[in-house]
Amino acid sequence: MAQLAARKPKKTFREKINEEHIAGMICTAPFTIGFLMFMIVPMLISGYYAFCDFNILQPATFTGLNNLRMMFADAKFWKSLTVTLYFAFVSVPLRLVFALIVALILLKTTKITAFYRAAYYLPSIIGGSVAVAILWKRMFAIDGTINVLLRAVGIESRLAWLGRTDTAIWTLIILAVWQFGSSMLIFLSALKQIPTTLYEAGEIDGANGWKRFFRITLPLLTPTIFFNLVMQMINGFLAFTQCYIITQGKPMNSTLFYTVYMYQQSFEYYKAGYGAALAWVMLLIIGIFTALLFATKRFWVYEE
């Protein structure tokens, strides 16, 4: 024993990789490498391209702030930005209200609530997929399900939902609202954490159902609402598939999402430098709106 203690033990390979920071690095390596390769590096490259004239086919040439200047003069840029903001600001609150209502309904635990929760969550999993987008397109077609249903209940409708500037964006908004599942789950777990003692106290003080909702439930939910709002708003700004598959920005660019316009510029018109600049401006816009939300936080979010 004395002999062993005297010698400074050389670490075996096994011991080495079991050291905390090394083990940690090894375990996170798949993510770190992927994150660097597929997020950070492309981001930096696109940051460079944002200041270049780059048509994918030829090497990029540095043009300074030319892309930004073009952007301010580009009517389609402003149009797509307006459409995207409209889409995000209409669909996100609607989706949250919807998610909250469904969460309140599903709060009561009975034997089949688990099934209902799963069922209402389903659209969120499949809602962003190409298949659902194509289904949506068919549903709102001139001879699609929606018009057939309307006719079945006696409303003579041959409306081209996707072909009218006033209805097309709403088909996309409805699709977005339908995907309320993940917000609903977050609301559900937050609702469950509200101590029942508060409700009991409220009841004793004579508060009715509405009052309890507005004075107890809602204030205690504000942190969750805040979280959902930030996450969903970012998602809303970045929406792509719905527009790309269903409307392609038609009619008359009334549904042209920012990301789709970015894609068009980069890969259809081969103006990848301009596309990269558009992407960075979007990042900036998301940053500004997120910062704004955080700035308003102290006025309406309840924190213990």
Next chain:
Amino acid sequence: MKKVALFLAVIMLACTCLTGALADENILVTWWGNQTRNERTHNALALFAEGHEGVSFTEVPNSWDDYWKKVAADAQGDTLDVIQMDYQYLNQYSQSGLLLDLNPYVESGALKLDGVNEGIINAGTVDGKLYAVCIGVNAPALLYNKTLLDGAGITVKDNMTLDEFMALCKEIYEKTGYKTNIGYGTDMVFGYILRGYDVALFKDGKLNITKEDAEKFFSLYETGLKEGWLLGSEVFAETAVGTVEQDPMVYGADPAYMSWCAFFWSNQVTAMQNAAPEGVEIGLTSWPSPEPAKSNYLKPSQFFSVAAKTKHADTAVAVVDFWTNSVEANKILLGERGIPAAAATADGIADLLDESNQKVIAYINNVVNPNSSDVPPADPAGASEFYSLVDELQEAICYGAMSASDAAAQLIENCPANLK
């Protein structure tokens, strides 16, 4: 024992892979198209591989839209060998140095272009260098629902002028309720009609038209909208524009949302006939123009190019030569991309063509050839953005949101900067 066997198997596999990589050539061929084309191309390539030991192919077919997005990215690497090229993109790709000059191979005899029309060879030439070899000749073709028009007692004559065409649209609308789609999304219609006014759309890589020229074109839509026979743009919001199967001529059930005709290309007759409902016969005639003889042209519809960075230039050129001159290969391809450019090859397969392809040959020989001009020069880079602007303005007119003269003014004003 098991382990030894496994070990041997792995060694053998490694050897075959290694020798395969050393001795064989794998040629990547990429093209856009449809199911029929994919199958025929695959079979023709297999025939080539049979005759050339050690050559294998990687086939990358795609749809037209996705094709250009993918090729642009792939062209940065050195994986591409044979690239199907379109006239519209030829300038952009050759000027970017992505295509191989094939003239040395023509001189050495590796690529034989005997019996190919001079104009067709020139169409693949940019700045004196041959970058693309035509693998099918085509012409603009107005496809129409012949069964519908026969039923209404209406006949369509070839080489219609614009006025005759508009009168016909009106008559068809009044008799049958079917509307007219004036080439929505078919880029070439714009330049085609302007040629009839002696105006070239692009010149020296720049836009070459005035507001008045554009207005003449847009007023077609305005008139159609006023007289009621123009197909509304709603339809195009819910279909994939440019695909044969979803064209409003064959897709849909309500005449108010359908067109009696479609502005397409002669090589799409077969596909359109297949997409048409049972019992509907598709006819073809020339696109209308103020003066069809000035507008109409034979278009080298599709080309094969060889990538500048290819590692297998000789074999890639051999494939292009095979496509052009092998009658056996063209017996498989059967003019699906258009009529073979080399006269001897075209003659070799003439007897084998089906009814709709016979119709196409008759159309090209009897209608287009005697009544056409030179093919317009390939579009400059940036044309795709220009054409989508044309589409947007057409759309605005169709919705009644813009007058023809406003649309024309906007077209000139908002034309992409590099074309101004």
